[in-house]
Amino acid sequence: VLTRAVGIVGIERKLEEKRKETDKNISESLSRLVGRPLIMHSTAVINFISLDSANHYLSLQAKEMVEVSKSIANKIKDKQGDITEDETIRFKSYLLSMGIANPVTRETHGSGTQYHIQLAKQLGDILQAPLEERGGMMALTEVYCLVNRARGMEILIFFPAALRVKLMMVSDKGSLTAEEFAKLLGLSVLLAKERLLLAEKMGHLCRDDSVEGLRFYPNLF
Amino acid sequence: DEYKSAMSFEWPWQYNFPPFFTLQPNVDTRQKQLAAWCSLVLSFCRHRKLYTLDVLEAQESPVFNNKKIERKLSVEAIQVVFEELRKKGNLEWLDKSKSRCLIMWRRPEEW
Numbered sequence: 001v002l003t004r005a006v007g008i009v010g011i012e013r014k015l016e017e018k019r020k021e022t023d024k025n026i027s028e029s030l031s032r033l034v035g036r037p038l039i040m041h042s043t044a045v046i047n048f049i050s051l052d053s054a055n056h057y058l059s060l061q062a063k064e065m066v067e068v069s070k071s072i073a074n075k076i077k078d079k080q081g082d083i084t085e086d087e088t089i090r091f092k093s094y095l096l097s098m099g100i101a102n103p104v105t106r107e108t109h110g111s112g113t114q115y116h117i118q119l120a121k122q123l124g125d126i127l128q129a130p131l132e133e134r135g136g137m138m139a140l141t142e143v144y145c146l147v148n149r150a151r152g153m154e155i156l157i158f159f160p161a162a163l164r165v166k167l168m169m170v171s172d173k174g175s176l177t178a179e180e181f182a183k184l185l186g187l188s189v190l191l192a193k194e195r196l197l198l199a200e201k202m203g204h205l206c207r208d209d210s211v212e213g214l215r216f217y218p219n220l221f
Numbered sequence: 222d223e224y225k226s227a228m229s230f231e232w233p234w235q236y237n238f239p240p241f242f243t244l245q246p247n248v249d250t251r252q253k254q255l256a257a258w259c260s261l262v263l264s265f266c267r268h269r270k271l272y273t274l275d276v277l278e279a280q281e282s283p284v285f286n287n288k289k290i291e292r293k294l295s296v297e298a299i300q301v302v303f304e305e306l307r308k309k310g311n312l313e314w315l316d317k318s319k320s321r322c323l324i325m326w327r328r329p330e331e332w
Contacts, residue, residue, distance in 0.1 A: 208239035221253040
């Protein structure tokens with residue numbers, strides 16, 4: 001029998017331990033807020049984050065969480081001032097972890113969520129270099145892949161950052177296809193085409209659609 | 222002959238610009254493109270002394286078919302150009318299926 005955790009099994013076991021601890025923390029904190037002991041179905045909360053909410057069993061667990069969070073929300077509303085700012089923020093991150101948005105509570109008690117603020121900062125750090133490598137622009141799906149691959153099992157479900165779309169002109173190559181443009185800028189073909197179409201929309205480029213493919217020219221018209 | 226006549230005709234710069242032969246999706250660009258097409262068709266017909274045009278035949282004529290850059294305006298796009306000429310008062314359809322038309326280098330009111 002293996003006593004030492006190795007490889008993937010070891011990593012999974014560590015994650016599992018960490019998860020249990022988080023569960024316990026959430027459970028305890030919620031109990032404190034509600035003012036009565038709460039029996040949490042451990043793992044259910046966390047699983048709900050990464051799994052499809054259509055999953056019946058997990059949804060049932062989540063339903064219970066929604067009930068609990070509603071009662072807390074009311075409590076916050078009633079006893080305004082009784083609950084510290086810190087507790088409000090903590091409560092918001094619980095709601096977030098369950099995928100429950102509570103706009104009333106969110107708007108009346110503090111702005112934004114600690115989670116999103118921290119996440120945005122973290123994304124800024126992570127994405128700086130890859131963005132520069134790719135000419136300053138990435139598809140959201142690409143960002144998603146990159147960040148979630150880096151984060152391993154604690155993947156992101158919320159995506160707050162909208163990436164700025166930057167316009168670029170076809171260089172003095174005369175004309176370009178999306179594929180050529182992609183190669184030139186080191187972008188994905190999808191993004192390159194998106195940029196070219198945008199430039200066409202703004203009237204900077206025009207198209208030549210022939211058997212040779214779709215080419216973009218500076219708009220000389 | 223036809224070749225010589227085509228050579229002596231002074232083509233506008235757009236004629237050698239490949240995007241000229243693709244109907245542009247951008248509204249402003251398309252407007253400028255169609256204006257250039259209308260003026261080209263009229264000056265070409267005047268040069269050749271053409272009074273009637275057949276849409277299918279026209280596609281093979283050098284005006285809509287630039288062999289040098291291997292670009293040809295599609296039948297649909299030719300219809301759009303003709304429709305634009307009709308709106309300007311330079312063209313009248315001869316049949317309901319819009320396959321043949323009268324082309325007027327000058328609008329009736331200009332005479």
